[in-house]
Amino acid sequence: MTSLEDNAMKIIVDTGVQGILQSDLWKKLETTSREGSRLAVRLEKTGLVKRVKELVDGRWTFRLFAKTVSTSKKESVNTLEGCPCFTCGDLARCGNLQSISPVFCAGLDHWLQRLSKSANGNSST
Ligand code: SF4
Structure with a gap:
């Protein structure tokens, strides 16, 4: 690269x-x-x-x-734990080109940022 x-x-x-x-x-x-x-x-x-x-x-x-949010080899399926989509009331109406989109979802964005920090060894935030 x-x-x-x-x-x-x-x-x-x-x-x-x-x-x-x-x-x-x-x-x-x-x-x-x-x-x-x-x-x-x-x-x-x-x-x-x-x-x-x-x-x-x-x-x-x-x-x-x-x-991928992180290229860490530590990533696994366990990282899906806590994903807001699993308990989201808007899941059925959420998708690309729909009125509710993961592209603009603050909850998902925050979760991914925490996941990325955790994978990089910075889980304090
Ligand atoms: S991306 Fe956001 S709005 Fe869409 S299902 Fe996940 S938590 Fe819900």
Whole structure:
């Protein structure tokens, strides 16, 4: 992985479940839209990133999500413990392109952030 790809992955992982628009990513990386698009495709091919088509200001673009919050080998199925979705009253109505979306769910976002800190050995917050 190049340093540009490595920096992109750090930014994408930091955005958690909200993900980041491709255009915002390449602005943060201070690269061109052409290089940014190629970078996003390369990351998707590695299997580390998922690209989801999204309409923004009348134009189609992609939002990028990290497929894993952490690459720690300590991760296991046990990390699903405490996931708010299991007890959420909105679960049946929640999904991509629905009025309730995991992309904008503060509860899920907070849980993933705690999970990420815990996996990185910082469980004090
Ligand atoms: S993402 Fe949020 S709103 Fe959707 S099911 Fe999970 S906790 Fe509920």
